[in-house]
Amino acid sequence: MNQANEAAAASSERQPVKNFIRHLIDADLAAGKNAGAVVTRFPPEPNGYLHIGHAKSICLNFGIARDYRGHCNLRFDDTNPEKETPEFVASIERDVNWLGFHWQGRALYASDYFEQLYQFALELIDQGLAYVCEQSGEEMRTTRGTLTEAGVNSPYRERSVAENRDLFTRMRSGEFADGSRVLRAKIDMASPNINLRDPVLYRIRRTLHHQTGSEWCLYPMYDYTHPISDALEGITHSLCTLEFEDHRPLYDWVLNHITIACHPQQIEFSRLNLQYTIVSKRKLTQLVREKYVHGWDDPRMPTLAGMRRRGYTPEAIRTFCDRIGVTKADNSVEMSLLENTVREDLNLRASRRMAVLKPLRVVISNYPEDQREQLTAANHPQRPELGSRTLPFSREIWIDRDDFVPERPNKSFKRLVKGGEVRLRHAYIIRCDAYEVESEGEISRLICSYDADTLGKNPADGRKVKGVIHWVEAEEAVSAEVRLYDRLFDRPNPEQVAEGEHFTAAINPASLTTLAHCYLEASLAASSAGETYQFEREGYFCRDPETTADAVAVWNRTVTLRDSWSEQGGD
């Protein structure tokens, strides 16, 4: 971040906000549980990029570890090699760090525990609590029962311990075909909780694993792996989302039936729903694969990589996560909360610059042709310590097309009209004397005159000029491409589409507007990738890091300025 001021940035963050999980931990601590330790973990599956929903979980888990002087492990839940890749592992590590959180030592993997997991499975078998089942997937589905009817016991359920041990050992050594056998927990096929109807613990899959290679053809399931991984790491509070609530009896069952000292407490909270976007990894993957967006880091994506590229700061995202809170209630957070948090953060730290997005040529007829001036403009109206920069000024400048109309449309209109005056930000007051029109009817040029006695002061005769517009000196202007982003979906809940339609039907076709011929003030020639500025009267813009050095620089609009004018019916 350019001109970052740590103190200023830090002030936008708040003191720890209490939530029901922190209250539970307080109670545990007060009761002397876990010898006063608080250990959490963030357990992503490396099958996609991290998004804003993960940010909520990261801030929760790492935030609690920080505030309770414990620690939080980053642990990849890598038990399904078919969907996981090293690229995702790398992106996740990068994004967690970028968000501002760090783990001790190396990142951990559930696959680190494959051997121990296997030994614990043997222990379950020895107790008669797990068996090798040869039913097909289809058979297993039909015998599982329904929500209201009990399931039917598998014919393989009563195998002897010796036979189960033999079979399971041979499953590991690769004697059986993929999918031909699974290891199942022997619990209760009539349980009203379907997760307890003899759930699968292990399946056979000959897939190269990104961490363990071809060492295993036997992979453990999430419900079996997660509690043991947590326990092996000494996790005290295992935080997950609501849909795992009815898996908790299984989580506890596993730990209650093996020899292990630690028994973490699983606590569930509701996942984040953000209006006008989606946070389903499956759907985000589809947007990328089917090229609805330009990649996981497309600035329209709710991924941390996309937000970073768009210009959102980690501080703003953390503050947002503080503000949405943590509860068990289903929620639907308005985009304006996120946007306001980003604006608030950027307003404080971003230097101001001027940029003309839709250029309209202006000639100042009474300004001497051979004259040039170097004006001085403060980088930030409220923070003088951020310094100032120089603004060239001459007879020819660019202003934005939206800042001129021939005739005043209403009495509160403050921009330039023919015969009217307006203040050029940081410069003089000009009057529009005439305008030229092209064959198409489009205005091609404005002929204006300036009041030389209005630099840094109001007119001596006391006349009031209300409007202020931004501009860029023509000769030294820097060419740029500017990309304006709008919400990716056209409705608050993109899942809500007509019968038979897919969520992609809700994609906003105007989510990206590219302006290829924009002019930035001269000082921006020295900007560098990733820097964010406020383009006055337009919004916050971040110089795109992915653009090649020799091309015209690309700027991504992070967020617009609040605009109470257009909200009232202005344009």
Place this chain on the structure above:
RNA sequence: UGGGGUGUCGCCAAGCGGUAAGGCAACGGGUUUUGAUCCCGUCAUUCCUAGGUUCGAUUCCUAGCACCCCAGCCA
């Protein structure tokens, strides 16, 4: 109609028996060389509903209602 959850302002969310915090949004007003920022003010006699307990209930009890999740060899 099985099991597990949740219901406090348009959105998020405090509150844990003592008489409804805060943020966002919205709406007024002031300052302003960004229609930005900033400042000031307004915004739930009411907490899903109905009963009950109590001097007193959003908080306790009972009965309803609404919504979400679960039948992957995904996580």
